[in-house]
Amino acid sequence: MTSNTKNKKYRFFNEDCISGCEKHIENDSVDLIITDPPYGIGGDKLDKHYNRDESHVIDGYVEVPSSIYPQFSEGWIKQAERILKPGGSIYIVSxxxxxxxxxxxxxxxxxxxxxxxxxxxxxxxxxxxxxISSHYHILFYTKRGKRHTFNTFSRYADHEKSDQGGSSNYSDREDVWLINREYKPGKIKNKNELPTQLLIKLIQYSSNQGDLICDFFLGSFSTAKVAKGLNREVVGFELNKGAFEHQIREFDSLDEGYLLDQLRKPPENQFVNSGKPISEYDQEQISKSHIIHLNRGMSKAQSIETLSEKFGRGYWSILRIIDRSVNVNVANVFDSQVEMKISE
Structure with a gap:
């Protein structure tokens, strides 16, 4: 069964994701995959396992027996590799x-x-x-062959500071994310739904408007709904017929781009040369200027901040150049001492 959504940007199939993917999705055609595969722990007992009320959860959750989980994982991940474009990304929640x-x-x-x-x-x-288990794993992989999309400054500019005085961009891109689950009392839902804010973050960093996003296990269509809200195209699969038919209706009721106005709009980057190649001359000037700053009584942090503004590069870029220069100088001194001893 194929969805009745009329817009060709959105294609959904009430089919097994492995065979469905083979039939419906071409090689090297998908920009981003975000998916949350079945638990493999007995989906019909999830309410007991997680101690939660599931009176409004749609029946028919399709579980994968643990005995075949390895082969099942290999099957759909092989398809994921096939359909991803070179440079495409995949996030697997597990x-x-x-x-x-x-x-x-x-x-x-x-x-x-x-x-x-x-x-x-x-x-x-x-x-x-x-x-107490209170976390999930999110595996982030990319397909070789082209530089992958990663919009480093899509959420915070390079110079923005947190309330604690640190870099907001740095904090947002650390590898531990504190994002609460969403609770929708009285609303029909699937067994497990990923939070909207989690999906927005993944989609902002790893795709652009107009890109094609795939979800192998649509479930509540949460990935599809957020993708539509951010002006991305979507394709996906869901075996549970009841969930499929209900969520298609909800999906069709949403406007394209409905989330765009809610996105935080960061200011322009202060460091105009971030990400650009740096010449040997500039590296030498940064190293020399840093030594002058220290001799004038500046702290290392003050020197880096001054050099960041002057050369239009971020803190970490300047720090790497300075540290590399120090290591080279130490190595040169060591080599000179060795040569002196040999000559003696």
Whole structure:
């Protein structure tokens, strides 16, 4: 069954993702994959496992038996590699139970690991005899062959500071994310829904407007809905017929780009040369200027801040140049001492 959505930007299939992907999606055609595969722990018992009320959850959750989870993971991840464009990205959200099988499947591809992110959420799984589980893993991989999309300054400019005085851009791009789950009392939903803010963050960093996003396990269509709200195209699969039909209606009721006005708009970057190649001459000038600053009584941090403004480059770029210069000078001194001893 194919969705009845009339817009060709959005294609949804009430089919198995592996065979459906083979039939409907061409090689090297998808910019970004975001997906949350089945738990493999007995989906019909998730309410007991997570101690939560599921009276408004759609029936028919399709689970994958743990006995075939390794082969299942290899099957859909192989398809993911095939359909991704060179330079395309994939994010896989997973608990720890079957994480090893997903990692093993990824290891059999040529996809390149970029990050192993941790999503820390509120209200973890309560237990009395072990530690409380309150996080998910998000595996970030890319397809080789082209530079992948990563919009470093899509959410915060290079010079913006947090309330604590640190870099907001740096904090936002650390690999542990504190994002709470969304609770929608009385609203029909699927077994597990990813938070809108989590999806916005992934989509902002790893895609551009008009890009094609794929979700192998649509579930609540949360990825699809956010993608539509950010003016991306979407394709995906869902086996649960009840969920598929209900979520298609909800999806069709949403306007394209409905989330764009809600996005934070960062100011222009202060460091105009960020990301650009730096000449040997400029590196030498930075190193010499830093020594002059220290001799005039500046702290290292003050010197870096001054050099950042002068050369239009970020803190870490300046720091790397300075530290590299120090290491080279130390090595040169050591070599000179060795040569003197040999000559003696």
């Amino acid at each position: 608990g720890y139970t079957n994480l090893v099988h997903i990692l093993n499947a990824l290891g059999k591809t040529r996809l390149e690991e970029k990050n192993h992110l941790i999503w820390k959420y509120n209200f973890g799984v309560y237990t009395k005899t072990k530690y």
